[in-house]
Amino acid sequence: MAKNTKNHLLSVAQMYEADQRTIESGISGIRLMEAAGSAIAREITTRWSPRKTVILCGPGNNGGDGFVVARLLHNKGWYVRILLLGERDNLKGDAKTNADRWPFETQPFSPDGIKDADLIVDAVFGAGLVRDVDGIVALTLKAAQQQNVPIIAVDMPSGVDGDSGQILGMAIQADITVTFCRAKTGHYLLPGRTLCGDVIVADIGIQDPIIEQIAPENTKNAPAHLFPWPKTEGHKFDRGHGVIVGGQQMTGATRLAALCARRVGAGLITIAARGTAYMVYRTCEPGNLVSNDNLNEILADPRKNTVLIGPGLGIGEGRKALVKDLLNTDKNLILDADALTMLAGHNWQNRAGETLLTPHEGEFKRLFPDITGSKLERARQAAHQSKATVLLKGPDTVIAAPDGRCTINTTGTPWLATAGSGDSLAGICLGLICQGLNSYDGACLGTWLHGKCAETGGVGLISEDISTLLPEVLKTLQK
Ligand SMILES: NC(=O)C1=CN([C@@H]2O[C@H](COP(=O)(O)OP(=O)(O)OC[C@H]3O[C@@H](n4cnc5c(N)ncnc54)[C@H](OP(=O)(O)O)[C@@H]3O)[C@@H](O)[C@H]2O)[C@@H](O)CC1
Ligand SMILES: Nc1ncnc2c1ncn2[C@@H]1O[C@H](COP(=O)(O)OP(=O)(O)O)[C@@H](O)[C@H]1O
């Protein structure tokens, strides 16, 4: 059966490979470029009425797409001017063919060339951006931005790296970005995601089997189908028994996590607590189980399959030893917050149970100080090194598996940047993993649900709302 590859994200190299394989299969490059230009013209004409349009064409095939757009809009009666970077005589291949089909003059790049534009098409650089944008290109892009009219980016907003989403020198802010075949990772990693505006993925005739052969390792996070619906005949022990090592002072973190774990369907949640915190947990949410037994004794019950440690934990030698002991058990483990901080320099080994690490950027730097690169590549390397699933948090959360798979999450709102939100996420993951999801699926679904709660809650969201919003979000999932 054909695989669903719609949520796969391509790297720039994989996009070139897909183009190449398609051309080898008998669809010419010029046909692909025509399809690309048509898709852009279509997106423009369905959104805007005819108006003075300036198309900024670069020296490569991104510029070639721009020439196609110019011709198609002109044929529909639009007033179109082209500013071309470099000499027309220097264009090559499909870009030259399409420039030859444009019977009018082009003008050189200059800020003045933008002045009467009511709509701008950015066809300067796409996949072929290789160095910082500067000089006359930067000045012209800046003038385009200041014109304050709709900007449509071809493939990528010029200046954004298609793999990392990082800005090379400077980049333009688009209203919409039309890309081809599949989105690239740079469309969803920040700051690229913001600079793209709305991302539209157009079909230009590259067939699904070609994407299957390339087998991209990156996806856009779309895990709703993984939700473990309770079975008709099920009882609570079928739905997993999670354990949270309760914080001594920051008891709120543990309580938030426990509520979220139960809301996503965990059968039972036990909070392991000591000292005065034990009484706090005993007198709060009545659905939590609370134990002050030794952790080893608590975990002796094999039904207690998954442990979350970190939220509200604090730092100390005893707690560090506890974390290390847990790593030596066969329980599924979710390590968050202070538990991660205490593992800086750890010599990671394969574990019997599932392992999920949920660092934010600060914790990640402490845990993996030598790992550099794009957010995606850092998460991937960390997962490889730690032999664990790594959930690297932020507005563009990345989840990486030790086998090289990565997903970029796109749900959520900035209202999630609030104390206790990460604890809630860890709790959601606990609830899912204790029900039998592996750590990668649990992290993908947990992150997606957490973001959906924020979208559903809207403005004014605080972390206490997340567990309350979960039922509303779960109702939207199809069984
Ligand atoms: N069949 C296909 O392949 C299809 C491809 N399609 C389209 O092709 C696009 C990729 O085309 P591409 O490979 O020609 O790269 P592109 O983005 O035009 O840039 C290369 C040029 O820019 C230059 N340059 C780079 N950085 C620079 C800088 N900072 N400052 C100044 N110059 C800079 C670079 O110069 P060089 O490094 O060679 O000196 C080179 O001249 C892709 O995004 C999509 O839109 C679609 O039509 C679908 C079918
Ligand atoms: N600007 C943002 N947009 C969307 N999500 C965000 C943003 N900032 C943070 N988040 C999410 O909010 C959560 C914050 O977690 P964390 O930093 O551990 O906070 P805490 O420990 O205070 O709960 C993470 O899931 C993160 O991905």
Ligand SMILES: [K+]
């Ligand atoms: K572009």
